[in-house]
Amino acid sequence: MAERGPPNLPDSRAGLSPDSPRPRSRVLACVNCQQRKIKCDRKSPCANCLKHRFQCVPATQTRTRKRRFPERELLGRLRRYEELLRQNKIKFDPLHKDESSVEDDIAESRSDTETQEDQDESNGPSPYRHARSDNDHEPKPKQPTIINGFREATVKFSWDQMYASDDHIILGSPKSSVDLATLHPEPVHIFKLWQIYLEKINPLLKIIHAPTLQGRIIEAAGNTAKIEPRLEALMFGVYCMSIQTVKTETFQSMFGLSKDDLLARYQFGCQQALLNCQYLRSDNRDCLTALCFFLYSLQPNTNPRSLSSILGIALQLAQRMGIHSESFLANCSVFEAEMRRRLWWSLTVFDARLGELSGIKTSSLNPTWDCKIPMNVNDSDLWAEMKEPPVVQAGATESTFIVMRAQIADFVRSSSFHLEFFNPALKKIAKKLPNGGDVATFEKMMEDEFFKFCDEENPLHFMTIWTGRAHFSKCYLLEAYAKYIDSSTPPSQAESDALVAQAFRMLDSDTKIITSPRTAGFFWAARAYFPFPAYFHIIHDLKKRPISYHSNQAWEVMNANYEARFTCSEGYDYPLFAIFSNVILQAWEALEEVIRRSGEPLAPPKIVVTIKQRLLEMTPNAPTPSNEQSDGSLDTLLDQPPMTMPMPMEFGMGLGNEGFFSGIGGQSDFSGPDPRLFTSMQPPLTSDLNHLNWMSMFWGMRDGRGW
DNA sequence: GTGCTCGGACCTTCAAGAAA
């Protein structure tokens, strides 16, 4: 072989004097050149990709260096193999003589097996390895015995034999005529989608271990005909998730097909791959993660109630695997337990969100389980063979966002204001929160111990800080509603002002996230949280006090948020947009009425002008029930009292009952143009919380097609 | 002749242990 010249690296030692500042990171050969094993000039795009008109995907250093194989693990492995030889009555010269405790050895060998298998998995399957049992990762009993293990395995095996194929009961039958390999994108697009996943999805979910999965994907991309089913399901899941984050207008040029077509193809692929790995009976984390991706990808185009039902199945699968329980997780390897915790928190937070969207009064976000909060560590601190948990970091890490999210969710699931709405009986078993679950105390703790380490210049940290603060504001509002819901004493003026300030902050935080170029990549997540509680609180306050010292600020804050959210929307759901708009217009009319009496001139704020304009544009063509019941004109629409407007059942159901905000900040002392609005919304409160249902729908309103 | 694949030599990086 010819002598190789100096490596063509920008940070090549040859080109650096000892005093030269060390470059921050190596520029790696692009994915395409790496794969083809050819020289890459490391430009973007590189000469090879330019020449062949490939999409040049820069490689990232996400693979972490493996620890050296410690000797004790080698001995452990040897012990295991000796045990296997003994079990099979094969003569050999043992290194480990006479085992004193068979059970100890079995336990150890099981642990070693798990480690080894995890390692195998992290190394990536050579194109196709035997489909391993779905119970690979199943936590083992703490004191396993051969008999117990055998019985368990036998029973499971028997069930599997009796009911060979029943996975079609939810996702339909597998289509044997479809070759899944043909549904995969070109390798270069696989890497592009993976890159998008790493940049835009992974930081906010962290339910896969990127360094591990990257190796597996690179290997699988080379031969899509022979991908192990669970990895295949994961890969399709990654495609589905990544596609959602690409703007429709740029999609065609990037992938050559329409976004909808490609999404449908990959969702179908994911569905088929899930069927291939028997997802309903599988206890495998990859399989559950793929199902989770599949469900996330359905969210923008699926009725939340339908999605919530299917997510219920995923949660049931998760609980069967024991990923919600620390006693189960104690039997997993450190790595596996941590990945399972991340997955569980992701599922519960997703479930809670869908619950809000669909008005379901049960939530998996409750104190009945004890899964710990994910550790604040980087992915490089985790590896499959690790025996000891990593050191949890005090500062910001790659997991900052998911840890923040889990911290808040953990607080909420034990807080009385949350349980009051969802299941007051669970208050008895909720853990005691600092200072009685006071939101302000919790927020201060999070600011001191968490946010102060974040740097707003960093997109993930920016997202963490402002998502966190928006959630705190929502907690303040909920806390107040819980406090005053049965109280005959309304909140004081100061308390009312403080609540309005929280609503402002919630909208401000949301506006920051939506408009900041730093978080543009995270828009897919931000759009799922329309800050309706804030809008509704502000509007209610404006109806009561059309002219107050903060009314100008209220319109400004709403203007800014409305503009941020609706100028970047790809479409509107007409009935829900109409309802939202109507509520805004009612508040405006209240102010208009007061000003008109004083004879002063009044120019409508931009949000009002835009809404009227939009409604006018949408009404003639809108295929909604309103067209069937009215002439569809804007005047007719706006003349209708909001609660007589055609609307989905969920909206109607609480409105004839009780209004969520009744009882807060005084009674019906406002003088809006249409008293029917708030008279229908403000009957006296009772202890019946059904009125929360419709509020929970508003809670979930979001822009875009699904709100 | 051109272009592609991929084995494997060579190079860089960095964890881990030894030495100071």
Added chain:
DNA sequence: TTCTTGAAGGTCCGAGCACC
């Protein structure tokens, strides 16, 4: 704390092959 070692990971040359 610094130095040394050596394994893991990254680069890309060039042999071998297919195709026109």
